[in-house]
Amino acid sequence: MENSCTNAFPLTMNSSQKQETVCIFGTGDFGRSLGLKMLQCGYAVVFGSRNPQMSSLLPSGAEVLSYSEAAQKSDIIFVAIHRDHYNFFIDLTEVLKGKILVDVSNNLKINQYPESNAEHLAQLVPGAHVVKAFNTVSAWALQSGALDASRQVFVCGNDTKAKHRVMDIVLTLGLTPLDQGSLLAAKEIENYPLQLFPMWRFPFCLSAALCIFFFFYCVIRDIIYPYVSKKQDNTFRLAISIPNRVFPITALVLLALVYLPGVIAAILQLYRGTKYHRFPGWLDHWMLCRKQLGLVALGFAFLHVIYTLLIPIRYYVRWRIRNTTATQVISRKDDPFSTSSAWLYDSYMSLGVLGFFLFLLLGITSLPSVSNMVNWREFRFVQSKLGFLTLILCTAHTVAYGGKKFLGPSALRWYLPSAYILALIIPCTVLVIKLILVMPCIDNALTRIRQGWERNSKYSKSLSFGKSNVSSNVECTWASEI
Ligand SMILES: NC(=O)C1=CN([C@@H]2O[C@H](COP(=O)(O)OP(=O)(O)OC[C@H]3O[C@@H](n4cnc5c(N)ncnc54)[C@H](OP(=O)(O)O)[C@@H]3O)[C@@H](O)[C@H]2O)C=CC1
Numbered sequence: 382m383e384n385s386c387t388n389a390f391p392l393t394m395n396s397s398q399k400q401e402t403v404c405i406f407g408t409g410d411f412g413r414s415l416g417l418k419m420l421q422c423g424y425a426v427v428f429g430s431r432n433p434q435m436s437s438l439l440p441s442g443a444e445v446l447s448y449s450e451a452a453q454k455s456d457i458i459f460v461a462i463h464r465d466h467y468n469f470f471i472d473l474t475e476v477l478k479g480k481i482l483v484d485v486s487n488n489l490k491i492n493q494y495p496e497s498n499a500e501h502l503a504q505l506v507p508g509a510h511v512v513k514a515f516n517t518v519s520a521w522a523l524q525s526g527a528l529d530a531s532r533q534v535f536v537c538g539n540d541t542k543a544k545h546r547v548m549d550i551v552l553t554l555g556l557t558p559l560d561q562g563s564l565l566a567a568k569e570i571e572n573y574p575l576q577l578f579p580m581w582r583f584p585f586c587l588s589a590a591l592c593i594f595f596f597f598y599c600v601i602r603d604i605i606y607p608y609v610s611k612k613q614d615n616t617f618r619l620a621i622s623i624p625n626r627v628f629p630i631t632a633l634v635l636l637a638l639v640y641l642p643g644v645i646a647a648i649l650q651l652y653r654g655t656k657y658h659r660f661p662g663w664l665d666h667w668m669l670c671r672k673q674l675g676l677v678a679l680g681f682a683f684l685h686v687i688y689t690l691l692i693p694i695r696y697y698v699r700w701r702i703r704n705t706t707a708t709q710v711i712s713r714k715d716d717p718f719s720t721s722s723a724w725l726y727d728s729y730m731s732l733g734v735l736g737f738f739l740f741l742l743l744g745i746t747s748l749p750s751v752s753n754m755v756n757w758r759e760f761r762f763v764q765s766k767l768g769f770l771t772l773i774l775c776t777a778h779t780v781a782y783g784g785k786k787f788l789g790p791s792a793l794r795w796y797l798p799s800a801y802i803l804a805l806i807i808p809c810t811v812l813v814i815k816l817i818l819v820m821p822c823i824d825n826a827l828t829r830i831r832q833g834w835e836r837n838s839k840y841s842k843s844l845s846f847g848k849s850n851v852s853s854n855v856e857c858t859w860a861s862e863i
């Protein structure tokens with residue numbers, strides 16, 4: 382079957398062409414949705430049910446029989462039944478001999494059972510060829526056609542012919558089959574829909590931790606300290622001033638953390654003199670989350686931009702401008718124009734705008750629809766070279782904002798430096814290390830190592846199969862698709 386069905390109308394069958402019959406066990410939500418989709422794509426559908434007479438809401442054109450009768454009508458059977466009810470398969474082992482059983486089931490919890498549902502089914506019906514598929518596609522998506530988010534169908538099974546047969550059906554339904562290998566992969570495929578944003582958890586937790594830390598740090602310096610030392614009530618700063626400090630700081634630190642694992646990996650490779658050695662697990666995971674870290678950072682940068690645009694209409698700011706002007710008029714004094722301040726302020730804003738523009742560009746190019754349009758070299762150029770330029774601009778924006786005031790003794794409150802000083806530690810460290818790494822003598826050694834050269838060949842013998850997932854992609858990129 383090569384034709385694919387992406388619309389809601391049945392394919393017109395050539396009168397000489399016999400319709401392929403598929404059988405679906407279970408007339409529940411998933412069975413009905415799959416059956417309807419199959420009918421629309423030109424298959425003849427036979428449902429197997431405990432109560433064929435009682436089954437309702439089934440798509441018109443489908444036949445309903447008992448499980449054993451239905452099984453005889455087709456050599457491929459989709460099992461749309463929960464695992465807990467698989468026991469009746471024991472009575473059907475004879476009739477199911479040599480047939481393809483497609484297990485679509487999911488569990489309620491990750492690793493709920495010692496063996497996967499598909500392997501359990503294969504044990505119950507040893508004569509059948511069990512294939513795992515369709516569990517990542519929801520009944521709702523099948524029925525409504527909203528398959529954009531879940532067009533991929535992971536398929537695995539021990540019998541190659543059976544697996545390809547299922548993959549053909551997947552293609553005909555307008556979906557994309559992804560061969561995951563033998564039935565051993567079923568457990569991972571079954572866990573997949575139960576995971577909640579696995580790659581986003583680390584970036585979310587990290588950004589939440591950074592936000593909470595810097596929020597309380599700013600509260601101590603900007604609200605509690607003025608209250609204790611001058612009895613000044615600055616609590617209004619909780620609404621805009623402090624968030625507009627915490628968000629850019631979090632964005633900058635997260636952006637630096639996108640590039641930090643790349644430089645750590647480079648140092649490790651230089652130290653070991655080989656790329657054929659596994660990175661520590663935490664570094665692997667960190668590198669795989671770089672795109673998500675970058676996108677979260679971009680979100681915080683967006684918030685900073687929006688809050689900054691609000692500054693001129695704040696009551697406090699308008700009050701201060703009016704008050705300063707009135708005071709100057711009354712005392713007949715004006716502030717002389719300071720060219721250095723004008724320079725500093727304009728550079729600070731310009732660096733911020735350029736930094737944000739490149740930040741956006743990085744975010745856009747990390748989207749699969751855009752990154753698919755560029756080749757690997759172009760992608761690396763944008764994500765690595767422009768990425769570092771973004772980090773440089775955003776760091777410079779922060780330094781220019783602080784100007785001289787970061788360093789004066791008055792900047793310390795209870796010995797605590799400004800939050801911006803803390804925010805600069807990681808970005809400056811990353812930039813300094815990167816600067817050292819791009820020095821020709823070091824860069825050449827690193828390039829050779831990444832091309833497979835080894836300083837000490839013992840690594841290649843003893844550790845080459847411990848190769849890390851990401852060791853071949855340690856370029857300091859943001860979106861690290863492998
Ligand atoms: N709903 C969804 O979006 C998705 C579901 N799945 C999987 O598809 C399978 C079916 O899910 P779903 O259709 O939602 O579930 P339902 O509860 O709606 O349907 C299950 C069907 O199993 C049949 N069945 C057989 N034996 C028993 C029994 N002893 N007790 C109860 N029912 C029995 C019934 O059909 P009958 O009365 O005709 O015998 C019943 O309609 C599950 O394994 C699920 O994990 C996978 C991906 C998405």
Ligand SMILES: [Fe+3]
Pocket residue numbers: 629685733778
């Ligand atoms: Fe800023």
